[in-house]
Amino acid sequence: MTIDRAAQARNEHLTFRANMGKGRHGWLRLTPAYGVRVVRDRLADLPQGSIITDPFSGTGTTPLAAAELGHIGQSVDVNPFLIWLGNAKVGHYSAETLFSTTDAAQAVLADARKHNEDNDLWQPNLFKIEKWWSPGALHALKALRRAIDGYDGQVKDLMEVALCRSLISCSNAAFNHQSMSFKDSPAEPALFDFDDAERTFATFAEEVATLVESARYDLVGSATVYSGDSRTGVAALAPADLVLTSPPYVNRMSYIRELRPYMYWLRFLDQASDAGDLDWRAIGGTWGTATSKLNTWTPETATPVDDPMSAVCDRIRRDGEKNGPLLATYVHKYHHDMWLHFQAITKQVKPGGAVSYIIGNSTFYKHEVPAHEWYAAMLRELGYTDVKIEVIRKRNSNKALFEYDVTGRRP
Numbered sequence: 001m002t003i004d005r006a007a008q009a010r011n012e013h014l015t016f017r018a019n020m021g022k023g024r025h026g027w028l029r030l031t032p033a034y035g036v037r038v039v040r041d042r043l044a045d046l047p048q049g050s051i052i053t054d055p056f057s058g059t060g061t062t063p064l065a066a067a068e069l070g071h072i073g074q075s076v077d078v079n080p081f082l083i084w085l086g087n088a089k090v091g092h093y094s095a096e097t098l099f100s101t102t103d104a105a106q107a108v109l110a111d112a113r114k115h116n117e118d119n120d121l122w123q124p125n126l127f128k129i130e131k132w133w134s135p136g137a138l139h140a141l142k143a144l145r146r147a148i149d150g151y152d153g154q155v156k157d158l159m160e161v162a163l164c165r166s167l168i169s170c171s172n173a174a175f176n177h178q179s180m181s182f183k184d185s186p187a188e189p190a191l192f193d194f195d196d197a198e199r200t201f202a203t204f205a206e207e208v209a210t211l212v213e214s215a216r217y218d219l220v221g222s223a224t225v226y227s228g229d230s231r232t233g234v235a236a237l238a239p240a241d242l243v244l245t246s247p248p249y250v251n252r253m254s255y256i257r258e259l260r261p262y263m264y265w266l267r268f269l270d271q272a273s274d275a276g277d278l279d280w281r282a283i284g285g286t287w288g289t290a291t292s293k294l295n296t297w298t299p300e301t302a303t304p305v306d307d308p309m310s311a312v313c314d315r316i317r318r319d320g321e322k323n324g325p326l327l328a329t330y331v332h333k334y335h336h337d338m339w340l341h342f343q344a345i346t347k348q349v350k351p352g353g354a355v356s357y358i359i360g361n362s363t364f365y366k367h368e369v370p371a372h373e374w375y376a377a378m379l380r381e382l383g384y385t386d387v388k389i390e391v392i393r394k395r396n397s398n399k400a401l402f403e404y405d406v407t408g409r410r411p
Helices: 036-043 061-068 080-089 095-113 135-148 153-169 194-215 255-265 272-281 289-294 306-319 321-346 371-381
Strands: 051-054 072-077 222-227 240-245 349-360 362-364 367-369 385-394 402-409
Touching: 036 061, 036 240, 051 061, 061 072, 061 080, 061 222, 072 080, 080 153, 080 222, 080 255, 095 135, 095 153, 095 194, 135 153, 135 194, 153 194, 153 255, 255 272, 272 289, 289 321, 306 321, 306 367, 321 349, 321 371, 349 371, 371 385, 371 402
Parallel strands: 051 072, 051 240, 072 222, 240 349
Antiparallel strands: 349 402, 362 367, 385 402
């Protein structure tokens, strides 16, 4: 396949950056993630009321875009935080609920501002929490968390999204590249600064107002995010007119790493081992104990791409020094799991329905892992017709890395 590198030079309007400022799509950042424009482009010609499935829900871009355009969105994810977030984003919010949220936020701020003691405030069991927030900001977040706990339902959902936005905005975390890092810490331990606390309270007030405003615009259609494993937990979904998704890429980028601050503050995580266990359940997960479990993993079935995959894995194993065997196993397990997924999801595609997988290739020790080609091979093995690979964009300065759309139609 010939690639026009100039034409595909990094199209940031096709990434999550394009979601920022687009109402509910910009509620929370998750990197890497694909942009709403990609989704809307692929939904443009479908008749209203079509069923759109995303078996890798992430932050809910696909089901939300489907509901905005008058379709029925359905998606699954193994991560309970992402299930909660996705359903919050696709919710229908009445005027009464939004008024109640504004009033509740004012009460929460009043309660948090008068809470001067730290002793009775809960804080998440996040490793080295002091590197994330200054003492003043941390106190404010803890006081807000305590006050928000007095609410429930959609009012609480919106305030918790605002809390998530605030805790990142007021943190020492930096998102100036693909993954997360931390700003330089001062040489001496930081002192409690009341201005830091007040800035955090003010940020929360602004975030609530932003969320309430974007939630005023109701959705024409509907969507639901379910708890499920994309390899085994899709049988309960309604047959889809279109499966549109962007699975994790073959690059060892752990979504758990980016989500930890949210998940700890919202009590979806308590111990570091919880994160590793959840990442092991996800396709491509390699955080914490998930990495060590790769050492003993063995495949349960063959795949249609075993031969080319084995050749690539052998080269990775040979040239990767001490990490070669682990990374070779990672590549094998990733495509093994995707094969299980393709078999499961095909049963949930209507005859004549289509699939669209946004996926990037990867390189390990200069050896390409052509996930897009192997996806296409698996679809053909399952009987899909008109299987195509389209280059969407160049991903970064590495001239070998691109993002592709792998499509096909079920007979």
